[in-house]
Amino acid sequence: MSAAATSATAFSPVAAGTRIGHVHLKVADLQRSIAFYSGVLGFEVQQYYGDQAAFLSAGGYHHHIGLNTWESRGGSPPPRGTTGLFHTAFLYPSRKDLADALRRLIAAGYPLSGASDHGVSEALYLDDPDGNGVELYWDKPESEWPRNPDGSLAMVTRRLDLDGLLKELEG
Structure with missing residues (x-):
């Protein structure tokens, strides 16, 4: 060191x-x-x-x-195997706001590269037109965060239910 x-x-x-x-x-x-x-x-x-x-x-x-x-x-995006930005992350204030972002992407025909439920947050992943990674997410209330038996944070990665997310926009 x-x-x-x-x-x-x-x-x-x-x-x-x-x-x-x-x-x-x-x-x-x-x-x-x-x-x-x-x-x-x-x-x-x-x-x-x-x-x-x-x-x-x-x-x-x-x-x-x-x-x-x-x-x-x-210019062109940096080649794979080089250092640089992995992604930017934009924190939305609520699950409904994240659902609205998903609705916008669908309406524009813009592809996702992933969608995950991390236990502490739900996230949509995509690339901007220059290949920069973009994460759109909202944080779940801390009281809902998964914990290990010792009380430490237990981050997980599960598939995000996109249809369930879009249901936030109903009503």
Whole structure:
């Protein structure tokens, strides 16, 4: 272990309220990415930065997603077997909101690469037009999280019932 890694363990944990404020992605085609993140997923464009970047959000925040072509216009996704972003994860406030995201994807004919019930959350997985992984999920109430006999968290991965999720939109 490096000296830097060893000394890092001497610090206290990051503050509990710390969260990821936004993700900024290099994309090949700005308009194609806006069509996905805004047109399909429903994030709102807050600002353009010329014809090379755009900033999108949920609920009018300055931005949750930055998209740019500064170093990537016309580029291709990184090849398999290289390091980089695995996926971004967008936390929806409720199961009904996640169901609405699924409805949007179905209406757009946009394919899922997976859908899982992790015990603590339910998640939809897909790739954006540039091959960046995207997770759309909601957290179940902590009182419903599966626990091991010793009280520790028991994460699981089961197939998510998509029809059951869509039933959240009825009534």
